[in-house]
Amino acid sequence: xxxxxxxxxxxxxxxxxxxxxxxxxxxxxxxxxxxxxxxxxxxxxxxxxxxxxxxxxxxxxxxxxxxxxxxxxxxxxxxxxxxxxxxxxxxxxxxxxxxxxxxxxxxxxxxxxxxxxxxxxxxxxxxxxxxxxxxxxxxxxxxxxxxxxxxxxxxxxxxxxxxxxxxxxxxxxxxxxxxxxxxxxxxxxxxxxxxxxxxxxxxxx
Numbered sequence: 001x002x003x004x005x006x007x008x009x010x011x012x013x014x015x016x017x018x019x020x021x022x023x024x025x026x027x028x029x030x031x032x033x034x035x036x037x038x039x040x041x042x043x044x045x046x047x048x049x050x051x052x053x054x055x056x057x058x059x060x061x062x063x064x065x066x067x068x069x070x071x072x073x074x075x076x077x078x079x080x081x082x083x084x085x086x087x088x089x090x091x092x093x094x095x096x097x098x099x100x101x102x103x104x105x106x107x108x109x110x111x112x113x114x115x116x117x118x119x120x121x122x123x124x125x126x127x128x129x130x131x132x133x134x135x136x137x138x139x140x141x142x143x144x145x146x147x148x149x150x151x152x153x154x155x156x157x158x159x160x161x162x163x164x165x166x167x168x169x170x171x172x173x174x175x176x177x178x179x180x181x182x183x184x185x186x187x188x189x190x191x192x193x194x195x196x197x198x199x200x201x202x203x204x205x
Contacts, residue, residue: 011071013064015050019086019160020167022046026064027072028174039163042093049121072178080171081187083164088129090163091156092120095136098152102145109143 013026021043024031032040047057072078096117103109116139123132140149175184 011067013068014081017046017050017085017089018082019043019046019090020082020164020171021086023082024167024171024174026061027068027171029065031170038094038159041097042090045093046090072175075179075182077185078175078179078182079185079187082171083168086160086163087157089132090160091153092132092136094152094156095140095149096120098149099136099139099143099145102140102143102148106143112139112142115139 013023015022019042021031021035021039025035025043032043035043044054044057047061048054049057051057051060096113099113099116100110103113116135119135120132123129123135137146137149140146172184175182
């Protein structure tokens, strides 16, 4: 890279579409045990989607967890940039599950939902939020599931805010418990709702 460091000296755990739950899970594998069923479902889906198959997703997650355990205690600088995916992209997975249930038993609707999933995945890769939401809401309207989808979307966005709050503190505390000397720097982070402060940011120096 630009600093001339190899993977034994520098490593990025950033992956498209991962949320703060996923980051927390990479650092602390035991965190999965305290996640609720919906969070587990979305996290599993995120890794499966990111790496192509369920088996490959589980394999890559395990490799990242091993790498994190190896590098965390030795790191001198740790940068954290997470949060937007919880509020922007993660709700799309919740909505797609609602669409899938609504389309159950109807071959045409199931095909529409399948096409929507592919469009959403492409849009996540391209960071095209408008296209992803336009596709999901359009399909919801066609199959008569728009009220259910909008309701699920609102609830999921709230869950996303709560997850960011919880995981910022949890991730920073976990890092500090295993590495007291590293400088922790927040990069690309922003809090769009000052009335919902992110706890634990006082530990980020």
